[in-house]
Amino acid sequence: VQLQASGGGLAQAGGSLRLSCAASQLHLDDYAIGWFRQAPGKEREGVSCIDSSSGSKYYADSVKGRFTISSDNAKNTVYLQMNSLKPEDTAVYYCAAGRYAAIADIVRKTPPSRVHYDYWGNGTLVTVSS
Numbered sequence: 001v002q003l004q005a006s007g008g009g010l011a012q013a014g015g016s017l018r019l020s021c022a023a024s025q026l027h028l029d030d031y032a033i034g035w036f037r038q039a040p041g042k043e044r045e046g047v048s049c050i051d052s053s054s055g056s057k058y059y060a061d062s063v064k065g066r067f068t069i070s071s072d073n074a075k076n077t078v079y080l081q082m083n084s085l086k087p088e089d090t091a092v093y094y095c096a097a098g099r100y101a102a103i104a105d106i107v108r109k110t111p112p113s114r115v116h117y118d119y120w121g122n123g124t125l126v127t128v129s130s
Contacts, residue, residue, distance in 0.1 A: 001025045004024075005095045013130050032105070047059075049105070058105070088128075
């Protein structure tokens with residue numbers, strides 16, 4: 001299983017970026033895909049995740065109304081559209097795939113647990129300037 005994250009870069013506050021997570025050797029319908037981020041000196045936190053088979057989604061309170069997660073099963077890719085970016089969104093963003101426990105987190109609308117994700121992609125850096 002491989003996950004390739006891309007789309008990070010530099011944006012101004014109020015701007016937008018779209019991250020992509022391209023998955024190989026797995027079917028999106030069988031896995032939850034989560035976006036996590038880690039800012040310097042901080043713990044890695046779950047931002048948003050999706051269970052493509054049910055359409056269930058989770059958003060952290062800090063990004064609700066600004067970020068949108070979606071999946072394209074034909075391309076085996078999950079996207080994170082980030083609008084109204086804030087300097088505090090600056091972090092390295094990682095995508096990850098997990099099965100039953102990760103899906104259960106989404107269905108219960110509880111914050112995603114890192115230990116429920118089995119596969120991790122590379123990180124992509126998002127920098128938001130004020």
